[in-house]
Amino acid sequence: KDMILILIEPTFNMMIEPEELQKSVNGIEKIIKNASLQYGVTAGLTGSIVLGRDEYEAFTSDSWTVSILALIGIFILFVISFRMWVSPLLAIITVIMGVTWAMGFSSFLVEYLSMMTAMMSVILIGLGIDFSVHIISGYTENRNQGLNVQASMQETLLRFGPGIMTGGITSGIAFLTLMISETEGMQEMGIMAGMGIIFTMLATIIILPTMLVIRERILKNFNQSLQVKDVSYPFLGEIAVFIARYRWIMG
DSSP, X not given: OOOOOOOOOOSOOTTSOHHHHHHHHHHHHHHHHHHHHHHTOOOOOOSHHHHHHHHHHHHHHHHHHHHHHHHHHHHHHHHHHHSOSHHHHHHHHHHHHHHHHHHHHHTTTOOSOOTTTTTHHHHHHHHHHHHHHHHHHHHHHHHHTTOOHHHHHHHHHHHHHHHHHHXXXXXXXXXXXXXXXXXXXXXXXXXXXXXXXXXXXHHHHHHHHHHHHHHHHHHHHTTXXXXXXXXXXXXXXXXXXXXXXXXXXXX
């Protein structure tokens, strides 16, 4: 079979907005398809620009699926770890709210999603859920010790709040420093990651405690009380004792 390779240099490159890149490459493909049908030949496109379009479509189409799978996986792990399902569900809701706030705020600064920022929601879910772990574990521990709802939440926020806020703000600022990068994609990733961590931290401090208290009030209205759950891991203490006894293992 006869084959010919034609080099086409378009007036645009991969640095344009991803949606414009997708639209332009799809338009060229449509023209080639119509021409190939007219002349009875087989034709196609390749090259870095076409691969860039393909990668963008793959990222944007898979981002929702991957995010949902990440949430389901985290929820299952939380249920196994905390031996309950309501508190993990509230943690998932909190993270979703924080990521939604971050995406909404970032939309004022980032007009289009790039390949770097398309999967940022998954990264924020993994980074932001850590804050909820501290609140839920601390609150559950205090309730198990017999403290009432108000005292338990107050003690939890006093104990873990400063650390959560310090970690969230410092991590957010670290990502925001990417805004000074010369690469537009890195700037957008820095904005979305930095603001995402800060917003998920705020949601954990404000929304999650509120929902935990409301849950207790709902249970009280139905003459029910929060079941005591042992969220400790005794085997960790046994490991520490073993290491202290046989220090030579650690070198």
